[in-house]
Amino acid sequence: MSRARDANRFIAAAGWAEAQVSHLAGDASNRTYKRLRHPGGTRAVLMDAPPEKGEDVRPFVQIAKHLTALGLSAPEIYHCDPVQGFLLIEDLGDSLFTREIAADPARENPLYEAAVDVLTTLHRAPPPDVPAYDAATTAPLAALAYDWYQFGATGTVDDTAKAQFCALFHDLIAPYDGALDVLIQRDYHAENLLWLPNRTGAARVGLLDFQDAMRGHRAYDLVSVLQDARRDVPTATEQEMKTRFIAQNQLDAETFDAAYALFGLQRNLRILGVFARLCLRDRKPHYVDLLPRVWGHVQTNLKHPKLAEMAVALKADLPAPTPDLLARLKTQGGAWAGR
Numbered sequence: 001m002s003r004a005r006d007a008n009r010f011i012a013a014a015g016w017a018e019a020q021v022s023h024l025a026g027d028a029s030n031r032t033y034k035r036l037r038h039p040g041g042t043r044a045v046l047m048d049a050p051p052e053k054g055e056d057v058r059p060f061v062q063i064a065k066h067l068t069a070l071g072l073s074a075p076e077i078y079h080c081d082p083v084q085g086f087l088l089i090e091d092l093g094d095s096l097f098t099r100e101i102a103a104d105p106a107r108e109n110p111l112y113e114a115a116v117d118v119l120t121t122l123h124r125a126p127p128p129d130v131p132a133y134d135a136a137t138t139a140p141l142a143a144l145a146y147d148w149y150q151f152g153a154t155g156t157v158d159d160t161a162k163a164q165f166c167a168l169f170h171d172l173i174a175p176y177d178g179a180l181d182v183l184i185q186r187d188y189h190a191e192n193l194l195w196l197p198n199r200t201g202a203a204r205v206g207l208l209d210f211q212d213a214m215r216g217h218r219a220y221d222l223v224s225v226l227q228d229a230r231r232d233v234p235t236a237t238e239q240e241m242k243t244r245f246i247a248q249n250q251l252d253a254e255t256f257d258a259a260y261a262l263f264g265l266q267r268n269l270r271i272l273g274v275f276a277r278l279c280l281r282d283r284k285p286h287y288v289d290l291l292p293r294v295w296g297h298v299q300t301n302l303k304h305p306k307l308a309e310m311a312v313a314l315k316a317d318l319p320a321p322t323p324d325l326l327a328r329l330k331t332q333g334g335a336w337a338g339r
Contacts, residue, residue, distance in 0.1 A: 007048055010086040011036065014079035016044065030055050035091060043091040044078055051085045058082050059130075060211035064089075066128045066183070072118060073196055073206045092206035097190035098231055112233070112241050114205050115193055115225050120248040121202040123218050127183040133216035135174035139166050142266045144273025145318060149291075152276045152329045153319050161317045168310060173262060176217055184216035185209075188224040190231055218249065219256060223264040227297040229271050229290050261304035268297040272318075276329060283334035291321040291329075 011017060019036035024045065030053035034046040049055035057080065067074035075090035097115070101108045131137070146162040187209045194206030222245055226238040242260065246253050271294050275287040302311035319325060 003048070003050065006084055007046065007086060010079070010081050010084065011046065011088070013081075014088045016088065019044075021046075036088070045075070045089050045091045047087040047089060049085040049087070051083075055085055056082075057085055057087045057211075059213070060087065062128060063130075063183075063185075063210045063213045067122070067207060067210070070121060070125050071201070071203055072121060073194075073199060073203045074210065075206075075208075092194045092196065092208070095195040095206075097193045097195060100195050101190070101231075108234070109237055109240065111193075111195060112225070112237055113244060114195075114202070115188075116222070116241050116245050116248070118202045118205045118207070119188075119218070119221050119245065122221075123182040123249065125183075127181070127215045130183070130214050132177070132180050133184060133186075133214040133220070134177045134180060135170050137214075138173055138266050139170040142166075142169055142269040144277070145269040146273070148273040148276040148280060150318055152280050152332060153325050158317060161313075165313060165317065168313060169266070172307070172310065173266065176259060176262070179218075179259075180216050182216065182218045183213055184218075184220040186212045186214065186216075186220070186224070188221040189228045190225065193225075217259055217263055218251075219259040219263045220267065223260050223267060227264050227268065227300070229268075229275070229294050229297075232293065258304060258306050261301040261307060265298060265301040265307060265310070268294050268301065272298065279329055279333050280336045281334070281339060283337070285330045285333040288326050288329045291326060295321050 008017075011019065011021075016036050016038060019038050022035050022037070024033040024035050031047060031049045034048070036044045036046055038044075047057065047060070049057050049060075061077055061080060061082075064074040064077055068076065073092065075092055077087060077089055079088040080086070097111050100111060143162055143166050146157055146165065150162075151157050185207070192208040192210075194208065196204050196206050222242065226233050226241055242257075243253075245251075246256055272291065275291055275294065278284040278287040298314070301307065302314065
């Protein structure tokens with residue numbers, strides 16, 4: 001009750017005490033969201049990010065200001081209480097890319113073209129002062145596939161295999177540490193992108209869930225949106241968007257493809273572990289249903305010739321997400337809450 005009281009006080013201090021409040025869908029974090037409708041018709045969104053649960057609104061504010069300064073459509077910040085963890089932000093609507101494409105599949109490519117254009121615009125500017133998504137960070141995050149997916153699938157973590165994986169992965173990704181020169185939003189995918197047709201250019205794409213942004217490689221957000229854990233992006237669309245991005249940024253295709261596969265592998269191994277953890281520890285078993293698609297992305301990236309040794313290692317270490325394995329993960333939902 002005290003959290004609700006604090007939220008009401010924050011809303012009142014922002015001048016929205018008379019607003020009608022309704023719940024909005026949350027995400028995999030401890031943040032929750034509510035839509036506020038002012039009697040005059042104006043709308044806003046309340047972000048409730050409890051500091052005692054590890055949440056911090058300040059990175060969201062920092063990155064939102066950076067994005068809007070570049071002419072991109074991050075939500076405007078109306079009111080902020082970083083101590084208690086409340087934000088009142090612009091309501092960018094409900095036109096998520098996933099909904100727009102479901103309503104009219106012919107719009108898929110144009111929407112993804114707009115998403116690519118956002119990244120090209122973003123990458124033309126130097127990143128703000130944020131941590132680097134470097135080898136020392138990415139290798140342990142990829143190893144979450146061992147910590148949680150392998151653990152849930154087999155009942156144990158093969159520490160020797162995990163150590164060998166980390167060493168090999170670190171050696172593969174460390175050469176890219178000198179090319180971490182753009183801001184990566186890290187959750188850049190169709191359920192975090194909104195279509196804003198009344199705006200122009202790259203600003204037609206509304207941006208959400210970027211508070212974990214870091215300084216990283218320009219392939220990362222592209223592979224995030226094209227190898228989506230939550231929806232299937234046609235292979236032809238993925239290739240067309242890669243080609244568009246490479247041309248816009250005058251990149252060497254062969255060099256970029258290698259980076260795309262490696263960072264795609266890193267991202268999808270991390271997601272494999274995170275989704276397993278959400279089931280095993282956090283009692284969110286529906287994330288298990290997404291594992292086969294994520295596994296498919298892992299296998300696609302491992303086909304790159306430069307990842308041949310890694311492909312052999314992962315084939316030996318991680319079992320495929322068969323229906324029996326997925327059911328077994330679900331039966332353990334919440335069983336490892338203290339782990």
